[in-house]
Amino acid sequence: MPIRSIQQEVEKLVNIDFLTSEISGNRVYFKVNKNFMLFNELKKIVLKTEAVGDFIQKDLMNLSRIRFSFIFGSFAADKETPQSDIDLMIIGSVGAKLLSSTIQKISEKTGREINFRLYSEEEFLEKFKQSDSFIKQVALGKKIYLIGRENEFKEFIK
Structure with a gap:
């Protein structure tokens, strides 16, 4: 799977608040937003x-x-x-x-x-x-x- 496709999917997950992102230096870290409205159902x-x-x-x-x-x-x-x-x-x-x-x-x-x-x-x-x-x-x-x-x-x- 091309890296760009993965980046686009991750961006979509950030846009709907499923993931949160944090920048540290030249890196971006992602984690699941436990306050996401469907978090418990998905879990x-x-x-x-x-x-x-x-x-x-x-x-x-x-x-x-x-x-x-x-x-x-x-x-x-x-x-x-x-x-x-x-x-x-x-x-x-x-x-x-x-x-x-x-x-x-x-x-x-x-x-x-x-x-x-x-x-x-x-x-x-x-x-x-x-x-x-x-x-x-x-x-x-x-x-x-x-x-x-x-x-x-x-x-x-x-």
């Missing part, structure tokens, strides 16, 4: 798409022995607000202390509180088969899969 769109899931997935993939991980609750059901936390289910045998510090780092990166539930495979299945209302609701509700696939999870809970 929500970015966080809603790949950003949050990617952050979480990338960091969780570094941990071993996680069979399934998925986002559930308001975020997965497209009912989140800018203040919504992220509900995360982890099924596997990862250490709670290590997982907790990893989740804390992800929370700082994304600027969202992350509430996670950790279950061993056996514990999750036992609760599901005993018709634990929370586990049933999560297992049968909308999810954003981070580790494992939907068809694998359906087989798992059969």
